[in-house]
Amino acid sequence: xxxxxxxxxxxxxxxxxxxxxxxxxxxxxxxxxxxxxxxxxxxxxxxxxxxxxxxxxxxxxxxxxxxxxxxxxxxxxxxxxxxxxxxxxxxxxxxxxxxxxxxxxxxxxxxxxxxxxxxxxxxxxxxxxxxxxxxxxxxxxxxxxxxxxxxxxxxxxxxxxxxxxxxxxxxxxxxxxxxxxxxxxxxxxxxxxxxxxxxxxxxxxxxxxxxxxxxxxxxxxxxxxxxxxxxxxxxxxxxxxxxxxxxxxxxxxxxxxxxxxxxxxxxxxxxxxxxxxxxxxxxxxxxxxxxxxxxxxxxxxxxxxxxxxxxxxxxxxxxxxxxxxxxxxxxxxxxxxxxxxxxxxxxxxxxxxxxxxxxxxx
Ligand SMILES: Cc1ncc(COP(=O)(O)O)c(C=O)c1O
Numbered sequence: 001x002x003x004x005x006x007x008x009x010x011x012x013x014x015x016x017x018x019x020x021x022x023x024x025x026x027x028x029x030x031x032x033x034x035x036x037x038x039x040x041x042x043x044x045x046x047x048x049x050x051x052x053x054x055x056x057x058x059x060x061x062x063x064x065x066x067x068x069x070x071x072x073x074x075x076x077x078x079x080x081x082x083x084x085x086x087x088x089x090x091x092x093x094x095x096x097x098x099x100x101x102x103x104x105x106x107x108x109x110x111x112x113x114x115x116x117x118x119x120x121x122x123x124x125x126x127x128x129x130x131x132x133x134x135x136x137x138x139x140x141x142x143x144x145x146x147x148x149x150x151x152x153x154x155x156x157x158x159x160x161x162x163x164x165x166x167x168x169x170x171x172x173x174x175x176x177x178x179x180x181x182x183x184x185x186x187x188x189x190x191x192x193x194x195x196x197x198x199x200x201x202x203x204x205x206x207x208x209x210x211x212x213x214x215x216x217x218x219x220x221x222x223x224x225x226x227x228x229x230x231x232x233x234x235x236x237x238x239x240x241x242x243x244x245x246x247x248x249x250x251x252x253x254x255x256x257x258x259x260x261x262x263x264x265x266x267x268x269x270x271x272x273x274x275x276x277x278x279x280x281x282x283x284x285x286x287x288x289x290x291x292x293x294x295x296x297x298x299x300x301x302x303x304x305x306x307x308x309x310x311x312x313x314x315x316x317x318x319x320x321x322x323x324x325x326x327x328x329x330x331x332x333x334x335x336x337x338x339x340x341x342x343x344x345x346x347x348x349x350x351x352x353x354x355x356x357x358x359x360x361x362x
Contacts, residue, residue: 001196003340004301004331006211007157008196009189013233020235025138026131026148026165030173031232033160033181035132035151036222039066041164042128042147044224045171048097049124055100056085057320061309063100063130066222072097076312078319081283083109083267086319090116096123102130105305105329106247106277107268108139117144131163136244136276143167154278156238156334158231159186178225185214186230243334244276250332250341251277257345258282263291263358264348267327279329281305287357288328291348294357298347303329
């Protein structure tokens with residue numbers, strides 16, 4: 001079986017259910033079709049003192065997009081190799097209207113912000129935590145957070161899914177329904193399920209086209225729309241404990257199996273309690289793209305989080321630049337078990353003997 005890439009959807013649950021309770025841990029929530037939609041909705045809710053946002057320099061360009069579309073001035077702060085924010089590069093900024101921070105890959109990499117968040121708050125900045133990658137981790141969040149946003153659709157097979165939450169205040173929820181994005185992704189997810197079960201190659205092209213179509217719609221109009229009812233039902237039906245457990249088990253299997261493979265440097269040494277990993281992120285040498293290609297020739301698809309957005313200069317953010325150039329995300333999600341992880345380990349282990357690939361590594 002192939003490993004990685006988009007999820008799929010086996011069952012279309014039609015039963016109408018209430019909103020998933022597990023999202024309530026973030027406060028009053030509104031579910032949107034996408035993370036971008038959640039940010040756009042947030043920007044309708046707030047009136048910051050300055051129309052500016054300070055974002056981490058290690059970020060997905062889709063987070064920058066809604067701020068730019070809404071006329072915000074975007075500045076960035078650097079991120080260390082261990083993915084913690086470089087505090088001095090936060091303090092260099094004046095007139096911050098919105099401050100956005102996040103933990104990466106499930107880990108509380110943003111846990112060093114306590115003091116600086118206090119300072120920002122005292123100068124009236126609105127504090128947002130992007131919990132896309134730490135959605136199922138249960139560590140304590142900052143009391144100073146004014147809002148949470150997330151792209152939920154990154155964690156399971158959902159036609160659509162974003163979240164805006166406020167720990168204290170109500171959020172106005174009169175969002176229009178989305179007509180196209182969720183429908184296209186639903187078709188893609190169902191076709192992918194058919195492909196996974198029947199292994200008919202012709203289906204692959206069809207669902208890949210549909211997934212790209214969905215992404216195009218989002219990048220053209222990152223507006224807030226209400227989540228579709230099927231996605232709502234799926235979110236409600238998900239077994240959170242099972243999801244967390246299987247990701248942790250898979251992560252540990254990879255950690256043990258990849259330990260000792262010289263060209264792989266894990267981003268994190270250990271998994272602290274209450275952490276639910278999103279991927280098993282590693283740093284590779286300058287042959288990352290070839291290694292990634294070899295994996296994909298074995299139907300193991302490892303995403304890169306992320307391509308460096310054009311707004312972030314490689315010269316000004318040298319730490320972030322190195323992360324963008326070297327990081328690779330190995331899937332460890334709930335679709336898979338130890339057998340799949342062992343297959344990844346064995347393919348990577350074989351690459352170590354491939355001198356053309358590994359020789360010349362730093
Ligand atoms: C950390 C993070 N936040 C927000 C988003 C935006 O989510 P969406 O693609 O659902 O608009 C992304 C997208 O990749 C992301 O990686």
